[in-house]
Amino acid sequence: MSVLRAILLGLLQGFTEFLPVSSSGHLTLIPWFLHWEDPGLTFDALVHLGTLVAIVFYFWADILALLRAWWDSLRTRQAKTTEARLAWLIILSAIPAGLLGFFLEDFFEQLFAAPLAVSILLLVTGGLIWISERLGRRVMPLAQMGWRDALSIGVAQGFAIAPGISRSGATISAGLLRGLERDAAARFSFLMVIPVIAGAAGFQMLDAVSAGLSLADGLSLVAGFMAALVSGYVAIRFLLGYVRQHSLRPFAYYVWAVGLLGIALSVLR
Numbered sequence: 292m293s294v295l296r297a298i299l300l301g302l303l304q305g306f307t308e309f310l311p312v313s314s315s316g317h318l319t320l321i322p323w324f325l326h327w328e329d330p331g332l333t334f335d336a337l338v339h340l341g342t343l344v345a346i347v348f349y350f351w352a353d354i355l356a357l358l359r360a361w362w363d364s365l366r367t368r369q370a371k372t373t374e375a376r377l378a379w380l381i382i383l384s385a386i387p388a389g390l391l392g393f394f395l396e397d398f399f400e401q402l403f404a405a406p407l408a409v410s411i412l413l414l415v416t417g418g419l420i421w422i423s424e425r426l427g428r429r430v431m432p433l434a435q436m437g438w439r440d441a442l443s444i445g446v447a448q449g450f451a452i453a454p455g456i457s458r459s460g461a462t463i464s465a466g467l468l469r470g471l472e473r474d475a476a477a478r479f480s481f482l483m484v485i486p487v488i489a490g491a492a493g494f495q496m497l498d499a500v501s502a503g504l505s506l507a508d509g510l511s512l513v514a515g516f517m518a519a520l521v522s523g524y525v526a527i528r529f530l531l532g533y534v535r536q537h538s539l540r541p542f543a544y545y546v547w548a549v550g551l552l553g554i555a556l557s558v559l560r
Contacts, residue, residue, distance in 0.1 A: 292330055297511035300330060301518025304338040305345065308519075309481065309526040311460030311542045312549075313416055319409045319454045320553050330515075336495035337512050341519030343488045346481055348520075349527050353482065357381070373434045377482075380436055384445030384483045389490070391449035399452045410553025412455025417543040417550065419464040424538050427467030433475040440469045444479065448487065455550070458484065459530075460542065473534040481527060 303321060307314035322329070347354060360374035370376045392399070402408050431440075447465035451458035459480050466476025 292328075292334070292511045294511050294514045296327065297330070297334070297515035298518045300334070301338050301341065301515035302522045304515075305342055305519040305522030305524075306526045307457075308342045308523055309346075309459055309530060311416070311420060311457045311463060311530075311539060312546050313413060313451075313455055313457035313460065315403070315454035316409050316413050316416075316457070316546075316549075319403050320406055320549070323406050324556065332495060332498050334512060334515055336492055336498075337516045338519040339488060339492040339495060341516040342523040343485070343492055345520045345523030346485060346488070346527060349524055350482060350485075354485070357482075377433065377436070377479075380438065380441035381479075381483050381486070383438060384441045384448065384479075385486045385490075387442070387445040387449035388452065388487050389449075392452055392491075395452075399454075402454050406553055407557035409455040410550045410557060412453055413546045413550030413553065416455065416457045416460045417545075417547040420460050420539050420543040420546075423464035423467040424540050424543075427464075428470045429467060429472050431470040431475065432472060433479060436471070436475075436479070440466070440471070441479075441483075443469055444483065448483065457546070458487075460539075460546070463534075463539065473539075474531065477531055477534045481531075 300318070300322075303317055304314055307317045321327075356374050357378040360370075360372050361378035363372075364370040364375040364379070370379055402412075444462050444465040447461040448458055450456055451461040459477075462480040462483065463473075463476045466479060467473065471479070
């Protein structure tokens with residue numbers, strides 16, 4: 292794979308991982324549109340690692356505060372602070388994705404080879420965003436979240452394993468429908484994905500090693516990793532600022548357009 296293509300795919304991964312437009316959907320459809328070959332497991336693992344580094348870098352202070360509070364709650368057996376409660380809610384929210392990924396892995400993997408299904412699921416993502424903007428009350432701060440809220444958002448994250456269902460779109464929409472403020476829903480969406488991306492990147496690396504880790508395109512791999520890291524950081528910073536004052540509906544219109552284009556091309560090809 293050329294360095295230029297690696298950079299383009301890395302940028303695509305970084306931007307679409309955190310914007311509510313489905314990274315998996317774009318990484319399935321764009322290479323299919325352009326007749327590009329599969330970049331391989333090693334590249335997939337490294338660009339996901341790049342997005343993980345981006346989110347850890349952006350939320351470094353929050354992560355340290357959450358880890359300290361979580362450790363204190365283990366020692367005292369009491370979650371006395373907002374940070375301790377939030378840490379446990381993040382752990383709870385990761386459970387549905389782990390279970391769905393474990394039991395439905397083969398089903399989700401088959402969807403990556405079905406551009407028509409991915410295109411239809413992009414329409415679903417747009418519908419989720421539009422409905423949440425219309426029905427969400429947007430009055431609850433992050434400190435008032437409860438376990439039912441975290442579990443509901445976690446279930447949304449679990450189904451977003453399917454390509455075409457945006458993880459950030461589904462989780463932010465679920466947060467809005469549970470009554471969270473827009474910026475609170477977005478912040479929790481980004482924090483809760485850290486263990487999920489870490490787990491997914493780890494399993495991808497293990498799969499790449501078991502399949503025969505190839506470092507032949509070392510420069511392309513590094514370029515893709517760096518592109519995903521930088522674009523992921525930019526996407527996080529942009530969306531957190533955007534949601535404070537703006538609706539997410541433009542993203543719904545965008546994924547509807549991409550989904551309809553994918554359906555049209557699936558029919559015509």
